[in-house]
Amino acid sequence: MDSAGDVPIIDLSKLRGTSSERSAAVQDVGRVCQEKGFFQVINHGISTDILRNALAAAAAFFSLPMDDRSALASDDITLPVRYVTSSSALDGGEVKVHRHVLKQYSYPLEKWIGNWPAKPSQYREKMGKYAREVRNKLVSDLMEAITESLGLGRYYLSSQMENGFEMMLLSLYPPPPVSSGSDDLRCGDHTDYTFISVILSTHEGLEELDRVTGAWLAAPHRRGAEGGSPPPPPSLTVHVGDCLEAMSNGRYRAAVHRVLWGRGDTDTSRVSITSLTNWAMDESVEVAKELVDDRHPTMYKGSTLRDYTRFLLAGRASGSTFLESLKIN
Numbered sequence: 001m002d003s004a005g006d007v008p009i010i011d012l013s014k015l016r017g018t019s020s021e022r023s024a025a026v027q028d029v030g031r032v033c034q035e036k037g038f039f040q041v042i043n044h045g046i047s048t049d050i051l052r053n054a055l056a057a058a059a060a061f062f063s064l065p066m067d068d069r070s071a072l073a074s075d076d077i078t079l080p081v082r083y084v085t086s087s088s089a090l091d092g093g094e095v096k097v098h099r100h101v102l103k104q105y106s107y108p109l110e111k112w113i114g115n116w117p118a119k120p121s122q123y124r125e126k127m128g129k130y131a132r133e134v135r136n137k138l139v140s141d142l143m144e145a146i147t148e149s150l151g152l153g154r155y156y157l158s159s160q161m162e163n164g165f166e167m168m169l170l171s172l173y174p175p176p177p178v179s180s181g182s183d184d185l186r187c188g189d190h191t192d193y194t195f196i197s198v199i200l201s202t203h204e205g206l207e208e209l210d211r212v213t214g215a216w217l218a219a220p221h222r223r224g225a226e227g228g229s230p231p232p233p234p235s236l237t238v239h240v241g242d243c244l245e246a247m248s249n250g251r252y253r254a255a256v257h258r259v260l261w262g263r264g265d266t267d268t269s270r271v272s273i274t275s276l277t278n279w280a281m282d283e284s285v286e287v288a289k290e291l292v293d294d295r296h297p298t299m300y301k302g303s304t305l306r307d308y309t310r311f312l313l314a315g316r317a318s319g320s321t322f323l324e325s326l327k328i329n
């Protein structure tokens, strides 16, 4: 299996190859989910145009006047489309914006796309194409490979996936204010509440925690505009999330990741799109009973997306993460 630096690369065309290619690729998927929890994908079949258009649409949205964007702001975290800004006060009373986020529900697409921002004009079309392709060409195949690699069979989660839920987080990380010094952590270390998340971004900045060495690894970044004919597509990074860690009874580990932006003298903004795969709001994610035996007792309590939302609403009073709160000692 290839890797870029210390980040493994999964060739998705192998999952659609001969049966021996497929079983080798399924084993690779299992191994990286177990050992790392993060990887990048190539030969997924999503065109460079679709990827670049989605990033351009996200950037165009963030270029809208603040009034247009803040019209979508709300404290109600259950809304299907919501604009959020995270910031902190600097010493001189100045406010540092870490990032702006547009959250939008995206699966089933037909159900939600009408709620998406109507401006800029091609936003829904370009973002909709990306959402559909990520789902059909990447997430579905990977989820099948993942359950197969756990010995549960390729279609083990098909119905939960079909009846499930997907969310996109579009993030804008503005350039740092001059006075920010070296404080360039924009999104602190965390895991995602999801089965898998897929990240596309305009710039580097995403970092993964290597659980074995304790080192932070920079996810390699390709913009997709460099030479070559056709040019190689932009990088797509995949993370194992909390739901997969729990369902697999801890066999696969959620990726701890963070975003640093602004190191050096950059005056550009970074834009990313994170796609999160979940089950329906009230469908409980439980440890797969097939993965429990005397040597592997059930390690996690069941949880739903609604439980997670409630946890966020309550604030992290205990200081622990949602995944930690699910662990059975």
Ligand SMILES: O=C(O)CCC(=O)C(=O)O
Binding pocket: 169, 171, 187, 192, 199, 201, 205, 206, 257, 258, 259, 272, 273, 274
């Ligand atoms: O901006 C990125 O590259 C990742 C953002 C992220 O981790 C998240 O929104 O959960």
Ligand SMILES: [Fe+2]
Binding pocket: 190, 191, 192, 257, 274
């Ligand atoms: Fe994340």
